[in-house]
């Protein structure tokens with residue numbers, strides 16, 4: 001996609017740096033933090049500031065192109081995958097893996113009447129495959 005087309009789609013001024021952030025996030029399964037994104041992008045754009053990366057991520061989040069994960073109280077992590085899914089969080093290494101499973105949660109009718117549910121998201125904590133092996 002051309003930069004102009006992207007600018008229209010994302011509805012903000014597209015700079016090479018912002019474009020690189022969007023490209024980096026595309027199909028990214030790592031649930032990177034702002035610092036992870038900064039490290040990756042500053043390889044290509046050594047002059048980029050952390051604030052630019054952070055602000056771009058906030059903007060993408062506010063516009064609904066990525067979601068912020070709350071699994072790590074130390075640092076925000078971001079997920080570009082907007083399809084409904086849950087997360088398995090490794091308590092040893094902090095890796096976050098996607099889990100595409102439909103859980104049926106029996107929410108009582110009276111609760112549903114008084115509270116309109118937008119999405120249900122589960123964080124499952126445990127030990128990932130590579131930590132289990134180690």
Ligand SMILES: [Zn+2]
Nearest residue numbers: 090093128131
């Ligand atoms: Zn792990």
Ligand SMILES: [Zn+2]
Nearest residue numbers: 079081087098
């Ligand atoms: Zn995810």
